[in-house]
Amino acid sequence: MPLYKAPLRDMQFVLYELLNIEQRYQQFPEYADQMNMDVVNQYLEVAADFCENEIAPLNQNGDQEGCHFEQGKVTTPRGFKEAHQKYAELGFTSLTADPKYGGQGMPTLLRIAISEMLCGSNWSWAMYQGLSHGAMRTLEHHGTEQQKQTFLTKLVAGIWTGTMCLTESHAGSDLGLIRTRAEPQADGSYAITGEKIFISAGEHDLAENIIHIVLARLPNAPAGTKGISLFIVPKFNVDEFGHLLERNHVVCSAIEHKMGIHGNATCVMNFDAAQGFLIGPENRGLNCMFTFMNTARIGTAVQGLAASQIAFQGALEYARDRLAMRALSGIQYPEKNADPIIVHPAVRSMLMTQKAFAEGGRALAYFLAQHADIVEKTKDPQQKQASDELLAFLTPIAKAFLTESGNESAKHGVQIFGGHGFIIEHGMEQIVRDARISTLYEGTTEIQSLDLLARKVLKSEGKLLKNMTDLIDQFIFENQSNIHLKSYLDRLSNLNMEWLEITQYITKNAKQNPEEIGAASVDYLYYSSYIVFAYLWARMAKIAQHKLDKGTTEEKFYQAKLKTAQFFYDKILNRTQQHLASIKTGAESVMALDAEDFAF
Numbered sequence: 001m002p003l004y005k006a007p008l009r010d011m012q013f014v015l016y017e018l019l020n021i022e023q024r025y026q027q028f029p030e031y032a033d034q035m036n037m038d039v040v041n042q043y044l045e046v047a048a049d050f051c052e053n054e055i056a057p058l059n060q061n062g063d064q065e066g067c068h069f070e071q072g073k074v075t076t077p078r079g080f081k082e083a084h085q086k087y088a089e090l091g092f093t094s095l096t097a098d099p100k101y102g103g104q105g106m107p108t109l110l111r112i113a114i115s116e117m118l119c120g121s122n123w124s125w126a127m128y129q130g131l132s133h134g135a136m137r138t139l140e141h142h143g144t145e146q147q148k149q150t151f152l153t154k155l156v157a158g159i160w161t162g163t164m165c166l167t168e169s170h171a172g173s174d175l176g177l178i179r180t181r182a183e184p185q186a187d188g189s190y191a192i193t194g195e196k197i198f199i200s201a202g203e204h205d206l207a208e209n210i211i212h213i214v215l216a217r218l219p220n221a222p223a224g225t226k227g228i229s230l231f232i233v234p235k236f237n238v239d240e241f242g243h244l245l246e247r248n249h250v251v252c253s254a255i256e257h258k259m260g261i262h263g264n265a266t267c268v269m270n271f272d273a274a275q276g277f278l279i280g281p282e283n284r285g286l287n288c289m290f291t292f293m294n295t296a297r298i299g300t301a302v303q304g305l306a307a308s309q310i311a312f313q314g315a316l317e318y319a320r321d322r323l324a325m326r327a328l329s330g331i332q333y334p335e336k337n338a339d340p341i342i343v344h345p346a347v348r349s350m351l352m353t354q355k356a357f358a359e360g361g362r363a364l365a366y367f368l369a370q371h372a373d374i375v376e377k378t379k380d381p382q383q384k385q386a387s388d389e390l391l392a393f394l395t396p397i398a399k400a401f402l403t404e405s406g407n408e409s410a411k412h413g414v415q416i417f418g419g420h421g422f423i424i425e426h427g428m429e430q431i432v433r434d435a436r437i438s439t440l441y442e443g444t445t446e447i448q449s450l451d452l453l454a455r456k457v458l459k460s461e462g463k464l465l466k467n468m469t470d471l472i473d474q475f476i477f478e479n480q481s482n483i484h485l486k487s488y489l490d491r492l493s494n495l496n497m498e499w500l501e502i503t504q505y506i507t508k509n510a511k512q513n514p515e516e517i518g519a520a521s522v523d524y525l526y527y528s529s530y531i532v533f534a535y536l537w538a539r540m541a542k543i544a545q546h547k548l549d550k551g552t553t554e555e556k557f558y559q560a561k562l563k564t565a566q567f568f569y570d571k572i573l574n575r576t577q578q579h580l581a582s583i584k585t586g587a588e589s590v591m592a593l594d595a596e597d598f599a600f
Helices: 008-018 021-027 037-065 080-089 108-121 123-142 145-157 285-321 345-377 381-422 428-439 445-458 463-478 483-512 515-550 555-572 575-584
Strands: 068-070 073-075 160-165 181-184 190-200 209-216 229-234 236-238 244-247 250-255 266-279
Touching (some): 008 021, 008 037, 008 345, 008 555, 021 345, 037 108, 037 123, 037 428, 108 123, 108 285, 108 345, 123 145, 123 266, 145 160, 145 209, 145 229, 160 285, 190 209, 209 266, 285 428, 381 445, 381 463, 381 515, 445 515, 463 515, 483 555, 483 575, 515 555, 515 575
Antiparallel strands (some): 068 073, 181 190, 209 229
């Protein structure tokens, strides 16, 4: 199994050098004394120690043992419960929560950085924490003061955990089809009845209570998404002081047998007139739930980044040690019977791809988190709108592309190991199995693609796209005299113009045939993602070159950053042209067969 090592130096590069957090966060009084290098590094180092020494050793055993289910009770793999207790004791469950409810009030960006380490070291265990964080965010934004005092304080302390209960077997991602009912009761509560599936962390033994955030319909509610409300449904009912009472009528009837993430319980949850409490306005549940869902989508993007990182770490160590054949240019290690496979260009290409995806993904995920903090804290309406629109545009890109690139990186990891990658004991195949879910939950890649093209780009009449292309144009303009960046800026400029042109092309065709949007959407998302990565890699190359020009004791680190940027531009960015060509072929061949003509 790859031994996880937190990539602290590169995390610090993104935080302090790319995102300039020490200066940027001074504008927020809440963070002015917190977001400095000493404080942030202390958090990162404690989290790294926890991940490397507490939960990474549980990863493979947790995968092999899985969760145990018996008569509605789920027991997590050995060590998971103790790790949760230590995590809460270290204060990580309260990291970003409001201090009024026991939180530390730290920014989302720090949580995202720590979440990357959690996911890279033990994806299944980290999911329990991610779901709880989403429940906290929903209660913070939409709960009443009484709900916050009763439920939020215990979630913040890590005494209780949370879930997100959306999916039903007949509905999937189309939440407008859900059937779970909520009947008003005389005491002001609601009786929640229905079945939810694919509920991650829906039942377990890590905490004394589980707070389910549930979508359901009130009587006579409008059809579709406009008739959905949001409810708190605890596993154990509680009194006004948060003391546990009798078991609520919510039961886990089964856990799924899955391809991966075996250490996390994916549950079928049955609600049989379970006591629930309305969050937010009636019939506005989906709007409230988007607080949870957007958090979850960024969290899933981080899981994709983590897959790239751990696959790269495992593959790199193996490639340095595994001997096979000699380099085509001649013997490189004469003292050995053969050369390590890292000398071979095909292996190098896979390693460089993993490295480019991990480091580019880190830049994008942290960039997104920084704008989430701006939206949360700024008092400047224009700054808030700009960051909110950038988040809206980039979230489907980050969720879809970081998970897809994570899957590609995981595949390369197995490939570099060769036959050994197919063997369980080496742990590389687990990364493939765990990572595969990331492109499915919280909206599949295809749904994210439609969201990007149809809702974010076309519905805004190109405004959200123009915000991003303007940002890239601004970077190009500010650095046009930088001779070291010329090759990057020329490519970026051409792609930026091409991005607008292909969007206009799709818009025009879609007026004649709406299916053109669906036919183009996945290619459009990939195309857009590579350009966003190119922008970030150009920014990172600029910083690296500047450090080298000034003189640095970390020459190897910055040289590696430059060479990875060049690899991305030389070998990966060309993929845009493949996606562009596919977009231009249109929808005709995609839609040519009638549904009944798909014969075999």
